[in-house]
Amino acid sequence: MLKIYGVDLSSPANKVRMTANALGIEYEYIRISIKEGENRTEEYLKMHPAGKVPVIQDDEFILFESDAIIKYLAAKSRSPLYPSGQKQRALIDQWMDFVSIHIGGAMGRVVFNRVFASFAGVPVDERSVRGGMKFLNRFLPVVDRQLSKGMYLAGERFSLADIGLLATIDPAEVAEVDLTSYTHLAQWREGLAEKDFYTRCHASYGEALKKLMAGR
Numbered sequence: 001m002l003k004i005y006g007v008d009l010s011s012p013a014n015k016v017r018m019t020a021n022a023l024g025i026e027y028e029y030i031r032i033s034i035k036e037g038e039n040r041t042e043e044y045l046k047m048h049p050a051g052k053v054p055v056i057q058d059d060e061f062i063l064f065e066s067d068a069i070i071k072y073l074a075a076k077s078r079s080p081l082y083p084s085g086q087k088q089r090a091l092i093d094q095w096m097d098f099v100s101i102h103i104g105g106a107m108g109r110v111v112f113n114r115v116f117a118s119f120a121g122v123p124v125d126e127r128s129v130r131g132g133m134k135f136l137n138r139f140l141p142v143v144d145r146q147l148s149k150g151m152y153l154a155g156e157r158f159s160l161a162d163i164g165l166l167a168t169i170d171p172a173e174v175a176e177v178d179l180t181s182y183t184h185l186a187q188w189r190e191g192l193a194e195k196d197f198y199t200r201c202h203a204s205y206g207e208a209l210k211k212l213m214a215g216r
Contacts (some may be wrong), residue, residue: 002073003028003057005047010209011104011111012056012066012130014201015167019070020038022163022197023077070160073138082160085214092154095161099153103143104168106135115209133177140182147184166192170205 004020004027006013020027032038032053039051047055048064055064056073063069074082084093109132113124143165146153154161166189172179179186192198202208 003030003165004028004079005030005032005055006030006053007056008202009116009171009205010053011107011167011170014170015066015164016054016069016073018058018167018197018199019073019081020161021197021200022081023073023079025077027072035200040123046161052139058123067100067164074160078087079155080159081163083157088155092159092161095143095154096164098139099143099161099165099168102135102139103165106139107168107175107177108132110136110177111171114175115171136177140185142177144182151188153188162188162192163197166198173204174206174209 002020002025004013006015006017006029008014008031032044038044039048039053045051046053047057047062052064054069055062055065056069058072058076060095063072071082075084078084079127083089109128113126113129113132117124143153150156152158152162167190169177169179169185171177179189191205196210
């Protein structure tokens, strides 16, 4: 059975779980405790030399980096989430890269400082927050405009690009990133967050955070 190593509040790990759910793949979800240093053990570092999540183990095959993982899973399943046509895949890759590089990096800076810095016992880097918000204010309108053209990010069909964007902006509320002005993005998100592939991961990112805080 496929094994997914992750952390409940890791957007990249949740991206992989959502994709596996959408593909109907059975998997064992293995929570890695960063606090306990499980990501720094010799065994784990053999799977991911940087000690990050997510990682998958598919029989003897080990793979890390969330975008590589979800492309692998979809291609293996021959799923229309990542169709075989060269141009279709190129468009999906385009938006996946855009989201990961321009939105994911910025969201990560904001989320870390506004949510996780206190857990890590490090001071908030306000300069990093301002930089992250500057990028989000620049690039979120791009995906909002793209979604004004149709139901999905990379064309007429639901694809890996949509799952990637959904997982990336999932922490918006807890990170105090207001998405309400992005009408098309907000409507798109609301619809997808009701789907089984998402709810099997969690009810919401905020609920997952509450569970973590309750268990501290």
